[in-house]
Amino acid sequence: xxxxxxxxxxxxxxxxxxxxxxxxxxxxxxxxxxxxxxxxxxxxxxxxxxxxxxxxxxxxxxxxxxxxxxxxxxxxxxxxxxxxxxxxxxxxxxxxxxxxxxxxxxxxxxxxxxxxxxxxxxxxxxxxx
Numbered sequence: 001x002x003x004x005x006x007x008x009x010x011x012x013x014x015x016x017x018x019x020x021x022x023x024x025x026x027x028x029x030x031x032x033x034x035x036x037x038x039x040x041x042x043x044x045x046x047x048x049x050x051x052x053x054x055x056x057x058x059x060x061x062x063x064x065x066x067x068x069x070x071x072x073x074x075x076x077x078x079x080x081x082x083x084x085x086x087x088x089x090x091x092x093x094x095x096x097x098x099x100x101x102x103x104x105x106x107x108x109x110x111x112x113x114x115x116x117x118x119x120x121x122x123x124x125x126x127x128x129x
Contacts, residue, residue: 017042027088028081031097033129035088040117043085047078086113091128092121 013036014020020042027033054071062068087097093116103113 014039014042017046021046024081024085027084029084031084031087032091033088034092034121034126035085036092036121037089037118040085040089043082047075047082051075086117089117091126093117093119094122094126094128 014023015038020039023039024035024043051071051074054074055068058066058068058070061070083100086100086103090097090099095116099116100113102109102116105112
């Protein structure tokens with residue numbers, strides 16, 4: 001893939017999963033500003049992978065019909081940082097963070113939200129920074 005696809009349009013882009021995860025947890029409740037595509041997608045991938053691993057561990061520990069304590073705690077603990085980076089990602093595309101509510105519409109809303117997050121951010125300054 002070319003660097004144009006992987007790098008965000010703003011100067012706050014991150015390099016790699018570790019940096020993106022650290023940035024998202026550092027700004028866990030920061031809903032202002034912008035997040036580039038790499039920051040959003042690396043964090044999304046990290047939360048998804050850890051969540052899947054914890055679901056497997058839950059199944060091994062508690063069975064298929066048992067409690068999913070570890071994965072539930074993980075997703076509860078990453079809810080605010082995930083919403084925060086989603087809001088900042090929408091800001092990078094010059095959209096209000098209220099567009100994140102689109103993801104609440106079953107299936108179609110989540111797909112539409114992911115498409116908005118995949119769009120290239122605005123070059124230079126926009127109304128969100």
